[in-house]
Amino acid sequence: MKKFVIITMLLLLLLSLILLASPIDVELLKEAQFYEKHDDGSVRCTLCPNRCWLPEGVTGLCRVRQNINGTLYSLVYNKPVSVNIDPIEKKPLYHFYPGSKILSLATVGCNLRCNFCQNWTISQSNPGEVRSYDATSEEIVELAKEYKCKSIAFTYTEPTVFYEYMVDIAKCAHENGIKTVWVTCGYINEEPLRQLIPYLDAANMDLKGYSEDFYSTYTTGTLEPVLRTIEICKEEGLYFEITNLVIPDANDDPEMISDMCVWLKETIGTEYPLHFSRFSPQFKLTNRPPTPVKTLEMAYDIAKEVGLKYVYIGNVVTASEDTFCPNCGKKIIDRYGYSIQEMHITDGKCDYCGHEIFGEFE
Ligand code: SF4
Ligand code: SF4
Numbered sequence: 001m002k003k004f005v006i007i008t009m010l011l012l013l014l015l016s017l018i019l020l021a022s023p024i025d026v027e028l029l030k031e032a033q034f035y036e037k038h039d040d041g042s043v044r045c046t047l048c049p050n051r052c053w054l055p056e057g058v059t060g061l062c063r064v065r066q067n068i069n070g071t072l073y074s075l076v077y078n079k080p081v082s083v084n085i086d087p088i089e090k091k092p093l094y095h096f097y098p099g100s101k102i103l104s105l106a107t108v109g110c111n112l113r114c115n116f117c118q119n120w121t122i123s124q125s126n127p128g129e130v131r132s133y134d135a136t137s138e139e140i141v142e143l144a145k146e147y148k149c150k151s152i153a154f155t156y157t158e159p160t161v162f163y164e165y166m167v168d169i170a171k172c173a174h175e176n177g178i179k180t181v182w183v184t185c186g187y188i189n190e191e192p193l194r195q196l197i198p199y200l201d202a203a204n205m206d207l208k209g210y211s212e213d214f215y216s217t218y219t220t221g222t223l224e225p226v227l228r229t230i231e232i233c234k235e236e237g238l239y240f241e242i243t244n245l246v247i248p249d250a251n252d253d254p255e256m257i258s259d260m261c262v263w264l265k266e267t268i269g270t271e272y273p274l275h276f277s278r279f280s281p282q283f284k285l286t287n288r289p290p291t292p293v294k295t296l297e298m299a300y301d302i303a304k305e306v307g308l309k310y311v312y313i314g315n316v317v318t319a320s321e322d323t324f325c326p327n328c329g330k331k332i333i334d335r336y337g338y339s340i341q342e343m344h345i346t347d348g349k350c351d352y353c354g355h356e357i358f359g360e361f362e
Pocket of ligand 2: 110111116117118119120123156157185219
């Protein structure tokens with residue numbers, strides 16, 4: 001019996017070695033946008049601030065872009081690993097067609113390695129390690145139509161790393177009257193960002209913490225490019241909301257939260273919604289407790305004091321998930337978790353006083 005088990009294990013090992021050694025069929029891949037070719041056969045990917053230099057055969061930090069014979073390819077084009085129908089509140093987007101359904105998808109891969117990642121089983125996996133589906137842009141859009149989704153979200157992992165697939169789905173979605181949403185860490189270079197924005201209708205951007213030290217310790221990225229992404233999205237007129245995951249003893253210092261809110265106010269104004277989201281121990285950061293509700297309430301109070309008009313607490317049921325009119329103070333959206341209980345907005349205006357509410361509404 002023991003001999004049989006050993007032989008089976010050896011056969012399985014041999015099979016996986018054969019599969020790993022099989023040449024990749026480049027016909028099935030999509031050439032990447034945004035890279036430079038070098039005479040020695042290496043390439044430099046210019047999609048995100050990591051700017052990976054990739055000799056022949058090497059894959060970037062995001063795990064999904066590989067130099068094959070001097071050409072950079074996306075390894076995940078048409079290969080989603082997760083496709084779901086979500087309430088749009090889950091993205092979170094609170095001022096973009098509240099109560100609507102959104103088809104959400106991801107491939108594997110991410111250009112950051114946050115040690116608190118809530119989706120690490122897919123964001124930190126290589127292509128082939130997680131079962132993927134074959135789905136063209138047209139098939140994704142058909143699915144969205146079939147399930148009567150108002151929008152499609154590129155989400156869960158970091159959609160920037162499946163840029164070509166995202167853009168092709170977004171183009172097809174627009175041709176079919178479906179909106180598109182980018183849920184992102186904002187770690188992208190300026191040129192690809194500016195070329196992407198025309199195909200998007202909304203975004204939710206993470207501002208994970210307001211210090212370079214936090215980004216280098218917890219995410220492997222840097223803060224500056226994220227701030228630049230927020231500035232460009234504002235400049236280009238893209239509608240977006242910001243999410244800040246509050247992690248105990250990492251980015252919950254009141255001064256850091258205050259500095260972040262002041263920067264947001266001075267850079268994009270007071271209308272863009274800000275979500276403080278509750279951390280739960282995940283991935284490599286399991287030695288911290290979930291964020292205490294009082295810490296989230298402290299962050300909420302700071303943001304309101306700074307003057308931000310729409311501030312929310314997420315991942316926990318509190319009164320701070322409702323929307324109040326900044327003019328008359330009445331509750332205009334009553335939420336419970338991801339569901340809308342009541343809404344008092346008509347044609348984008350408060351039903352009680354007529355004040356225009358920032359965002360897009362039916
Ligand atoms: S997208 Fe990927 S390959 Fe390109 S620079 Fe970023 S991490 Fe590197
Ligand atoms: S950017 Fe998002 S998906 Fe990527 S590792 Fe960080 S938390 Fe996870």
